[in-house]
Amino acid sequence: MSPGEGRRRAEPGRGAGAVLWVVCLIVLIAPFPVAYHFNHRDTLPPRVSTPAAHVAPAGVASAGLPAGASAPVVLAYHNIASESPSKYSITPEAFEAQMAALAAAGYRSITADEFLDYVDGRPVPRRSVLITFDDGTDGLWTYADEILERHGFTGVSFIITGFVGTRRPYYLTWPQITAMRDSGRWDFGSHTRDLHRRVPIDATGTTGAALSRRRWLPEQDRTETAAEHVERVRGDLIGSIDDMTAHGLPRPQLFAYPFSEGVSTDSAAGDTAHEASAVVHSLFRVSMVNNAPGLTASRRQARRGRVDRLELTDTDTPQTLHLSPRGRQVQGVGLGSAGGGARARSGRGGRAHGDRRRSPRGRGDAGCRPAPAPSSGHRRGSDGRVASAACETRSAWAGT
Numbered sequence: 512m513s514p515g516e517g518r519r520r521a522e523p524g525r526g527a528g529a530v531l532w533v534v535c536l537i538v539l540i541a542p543f544p545v546a547y548h549f550n551h552r553d554t555l556p557p558r559v560s561t562p563a564a565h566v567a568p569a570g571v572a573s574a575g576l577p578a579g580a581s582a583p584v585v586l587a588y589h590n591i592a593s594e595s596p597s598k599y600s601i602t603p604e605a606f607e608a609q610m611a612a613l614a615a616a617g618y619r620s621i622t623a624d625e626f627l628d629y630v631d632g633r634p635v636p637r638r639s640v641l642i643t644f645d646d647g648t649d650g651l652w653t654y655a656d657e658i659l660e661r662h663g664f665t666g667v668s669f670i671i672t673g674f675v676g677t678r679r680p681y682y683l684t685w686p687q688i689t690a691m692r693d694s695g696r697w698d699f700g701s702h703t704r705d706l707h708r709r710v711p712i713d714a715t716g717t718t719g720a721a722l723s724r725r726r727w728l729p730e731q732d733r734t735e736t737a738a739e740h741v742e743r744v745r746g747d748l749i750g751s752i753d754d755m756t757a758h759g760l761p762r763p764q765l766f767a768y769p770f771s772e773g774v775s776t777d778s779a780a781g782d783t784a785h786e787a788s789a790v791v792h793s794l795f796r797v798s799m800v801n802n803a804p805g806l807t808a809s810r811r812q813a814r815r816g817r818v819d820r821l822e823l824t825d826t827d828t829p830q831t832l833h834l835s836p837r838g839r840q841v842q843g844v845g846l847g848s849a850g851g852g853a854r855a856r857s858g859r860g861g862r863a864h865g866d867r868r869r870s871p872r873g874r875g876d877a878g879c880r881p882a883p884a885p886s887s888g889h890r891r892g893s894d895g896r897v898a899s900a901a902c903e904t905r906s907a908w909a910g911t
Contacts, residue, residue, distance in 0.1 A: 555686055556649075558657045559593075561603040564611035583621055583629060583639035585808045587767075587801050587820035591650035598824045603654040605828060610662045612829035613640060620664035623698035623765055630797060630813040641808070643667045643799065643820060645702055645767050649680045652687045659696050667698045669767035669799075672754035673705035685758050692760060700765035701795065704751040706744070707769040722747075723772040723784035737786055744790045752794065766795035771802060771822075792816045 589599035591606050618638045621629070629635045642659070644651055647670030659666055668683075668691070676684045683691075691697040709718040711727040713734065725740045727733075735743070748766075756762055768791075772784060791798050797813055801822035808818050 555690060556653065556680070559603070559653050561607045561654060561658055563661065564604070564608040566611050566615040582810065583626065583635050583641050583808055584618075585626075585641045585799070585818055585820040586643065587799070587822045588642070588644045588655075589646055589824075590648040591644075591654045592648075593654075598826070600650070601823065601825050601827070603650075603658065605825070606655060607658050607661075608829050609823070609827070610658055610664060614662040614664070620659075620666070622665050623667050623700065626808075627764060627796060629808075630810060632810070641667065643669065643700075643767070645669045646707070647671060647675060647683045647688070647702065649683055649687070651697075652683060652691060656691060656694070656696065660694075665696050665698070667700055667765065669700040669702035669765070670755075671702045671704070671707045671769075672751045673703075674707070675754075689759060698765075699755060699760050699763060700767060701748065701751040701755070701763045702767050703769060704747045704754060706747050720770050720772040722769055723787045725783050725786075737783070740783060740786050741790055744787045745794075748790060748794050764796045766791055766798040768798060768800050771800040788817075 588601065588606070590597065590601075591603055592600045593602060616638070618640045619636050620642050621635055621639045623641075625635060625639075626641050629639075642664060644655070644666060647668050651666070651668055655666065668688075670683065670688065674682050675688065676682065688699065692699065703722060706720075706722040708721050710721045710724070711717065711729070712719040712724045713727050714729075714732070722744060725735045725737070726743075728735055752762060788798075796816070797818055798816060799818045799820050801820050808820075812818060
């Protein structure tokens with residue numbers, strides 16, 4: 512046998528050895544992706560589909576979109592859940608009904624960036640709506656995301672970063688938040704890192720919002736100073752920003768106050784909320800609370816750093832949005848047989864802190880009476896008199 516023949520006979524052996532090495536490598540590596548899938552199989556639970564609501568065409572103002580309604584409506588939701596004792600949680604069916612009614616009435620949702628463009632003076636489409644959600648609950652992924660997708664809407668979720676992934680399945684997880692961001696339907700704002708709670712504010716145990724009130728320090732038998740309060744708030748809010756950017760989210764420009772306590776009305780508190788507000792305004796372009804006197808967001812108000820939103824609860828349905836217990840005038844949005852949550856249909860349920868924030872909208876047409884002089888949030892009519900923002904708002908929804 513020649514040397515060449517020996518080499519040719521040895522080559523098949525080397526080929527078999529290479530195949531064996533590949534097989535061994537596969538056997539060694541294969542368990543890792545399987546284990547990863549097993550350990551993370553619950554990071555992205557399935558979304559739950561909600562039946563589409565059927566809008567009654569006669570109940571929707573389909574003609575004559577208002578040329579002057581350039582200010583967006585800002586809505587505030589909390590949780591979306593099929594069963595919840597909280598009045599701040601609405602059913603998926605109620606949320607779908609409201610989104611279907613908005614879509615049928617010609618509304619278009621805007622993103623956080625588009626809202627900031629509006630604040631900067633650029634126009635937004637007629638009948639624009641900014642749909643926001645506080646707290647960052649799992650219901651946004653499970654129910655709201657698919658509903659928004661169905662109607663071509665977007666949402667802004669204000670998350671409490673220190674609560675993400677806790678009290679499962681109540682709060683969203685970071686993988687869910689990442690998937691929501693990647694969908695292009697969601698923007699995210701700050702709702703603090705760990706200040707969405709109440710803390711003792713005096714020696715008697717009275718509690719107040721951790722963000723807007725100075726804490727009682729029992730070990731020192733005193734209330735924290737203004738400087739300590741500001742330092743605590745700043746540290747928390749910077750922490751919330753860092754949490755979001757560390758997980759691949761853009762730096763948040765929008766902030767929502769926990770409990771909507773952006774300004775204290777308690778004189779005994781020394782108006783400590785202003786201490787917190789100064790920190791908020793130094794870190795975020797716009798902050799939001801839930802006590803809107805009108806339905807549209809005033810650009811002048813937003814430029815000052817705060818926007819009042821219209822808060823929706825389980826008592827709100829497409830049929831009652833035009834005249835809710837708080838006197839809303841959301842004309843042009845109606846629905847046929849589809850309705851809201853069980854408590855809304857049965858007539859039960861009130862408003863917790865919503866009751867203490869009743870606005871001029873509750874006085875019917877009184878909100879459209881001319882005022883004697885210009886003031887913040889009002890516009891001057893062609894006759895030189897001042898019309899309130901509520902009048903413009905009413906026209907925006909009514910299409911008149």
